[in-house]
Amino acid sequence: MNQNIYVCDVCGYEYDPAQGDPDNGIAPGTSFEAIPDDWSCPICGVDKTNFSKA
Numbered sequence: 001m002n003q004n005i006y007v008c009d010v011c012g013y014e015y016d017p018a019q020g021d022p023d024n025g026i027a028p029g030t031s032f033e034a035i036p037d038d039w040s041c042p043i044c045g046v047d048k049t050n051f052s053k054a
Contacts, residue, residue: 005054006032011044015051 006015015021015035020028024042026035032051040047 004031006051007054008041008044008046009050009052010046011041013041013043014054 004017007013008015015032017031018028020026020030021035021039021042022028024039026039032048035048037048041050
């Protein structure tokens with residue numbers, strides 16, 4: 001699996017930097033580390049601390 005993908009520990013949502021999260025203001029190509037701390041999982045709403053590297 002891609003080393004740059006992070007997975008939500010709560011719901012399993014996968015953040016892929018190549019895709020970003022454009023619906024929530026995160027442009028494609030944005031690394032997980034570069035996402036603002038106030039970003040939350042677009043599926044279940046938990047914060048970045050609930051994500052683990054895939």
